[in-house]
Amino acid sequence: MAGRLAVVGAGLMGSGIAQVAAQAGWQVTLRDIDDAATRRGVDGIRVSLEKFVAKGRLDAGEVAPVLDRITTTTDLAAVADADIVVEAVFERLEIKQEVFRELDKLCRPGAVLATNTSAIPVTQIAAVTERPESVVGTHFFSPVPMMKLCELVRGYKTSDETLATARAFAEGIGKTCVVVNRDIAGFVTTRLIAALVVEAVKLVESGVVSPEDLDTACRLGFGHAMGPLATTDLTGVDVLLHAAKNIYTDTADEKFFPPELLQRMVAAGDLGRKTGQGFYSY
Numbered sequence: 001m002a003g004r005l006a007v008v009g010a011g012l013m014g015s016g017i018a019q020v021a022a023q024a025g026w027q028v029t030l031r032d033i034d035d036a037a038t039r040r041g042v043d044g045i046r047v048s049l050e051k052f053v054a055k056g057r058l059d060a061g062e063v064a065p066v067l068d069r070i071t072t073t074t075d076l077a078a079v080a081d082a083d084i085v086v087e088a089v090f091e092r093l094e095i096k097q098e099v100f101r102e103l104d105k106l107c108r109p110g111a112v113l114a115t116n117t118s119a120i121p122v123t124q125i126a127a128v129t130e131r132p133e134s135v136v137g138t139h140f141f142s143p144v145p146m147m148k149l150c151e152l153v154r155g156y157k158t159s160d161e162t163l164a165t166a167r168a169f170a171e172g173i174g175k176t177c178v179v180v181n182r183d184i185a186g187f188v189t190t191r192l193i194a195a196l197v198v199e200a201v202k203l204v205e206s207g208v209v210s211p212e213d214l215d216t217a218c219r220l221g222f223g224h225a226m227g228p229l230a231t232t233d234l235t236g237v238d239v240l241l242h243a244a245k246n247i248y249t250d251t252a253d254e255k256f257f258p259p260e261l262l263q264r265m266v267a268a269g270d271l272g273r274k275t276g277q278g279f280y281s282y
Helices: 012-023 035-054 062-070 093-106 122-126 159-172 189-207 211-224 227-237 237-253 259-270
Strands: 003-007 027-031 071-072 082-085 112-115 135-140 149-154 178-179
Touching: 003 012, 012 035, 012 062, 012 071, 012 135, 027 035, 027 237, 035 062, 035 071, 062 071, 062 082, 082 093, 082 159, 082 211, 082 237, 093 122, 093 189, 112 122, 122 135, 122 259, 135 159, 149 159, 159 178, 189 237, 189 259, 211 227, 237 259
Parallel strands: 003 027, 003 082, 027 071, 082 112, 112 135, 149 178
Antiparallel strands: 135 149
């Protein structure tokens, strides 16, 4: 299965989705609000592909054809002929809803409208469209070219056909899928990591344990590849904060309420690897 894909948002997630789809033979339209953003996205894809070449996982001759399958634009109307559209903009409900209102007007009948949200209920995003049966969650993981999982999320009105198309797309670009049958806030993976991170931060901020020892305990005691605090630094402290807030807002469950330390780190700009400082220094 390969066809026409549009990705709305050329950041880390959007450019990663565009890359793996183009590698699988899809014609990709990558859209963002200005040329600088789309240029950064394509530059990131080029660097990622070159790393694969350096590691012997991609032939050097394949880089140019992959990049040739990606067209950049600032015009949202360019999504009109896409078979599948994946939205990968900032994780705020009102921003995603505005994108989907426009997609609903622009996209052809039968197109699958997917959101890469990690925590916002798909039903709330789909509700602003006239075709909620065509809206589905496709939660990819960062970095997309490396991570094998895609969490498929069924909204309240998502059709079986839409879910099947989304699964065929994700599996066709090399991902293994799990299906979330009810789109509770945070779904499965974000809900689990948010609960773990919130408790981990509480233990650190109350002086019970150091970040290093907490992560070591999770790696060696539970077999985790990374501890929760190192994972938070990789994902972005601000991203975890927003995810926990979204789940808390939807559930009023105290175990998801972000600890003060997490909030103060974000206020201070200690966002993890992307700023050079989080729970660890980089």
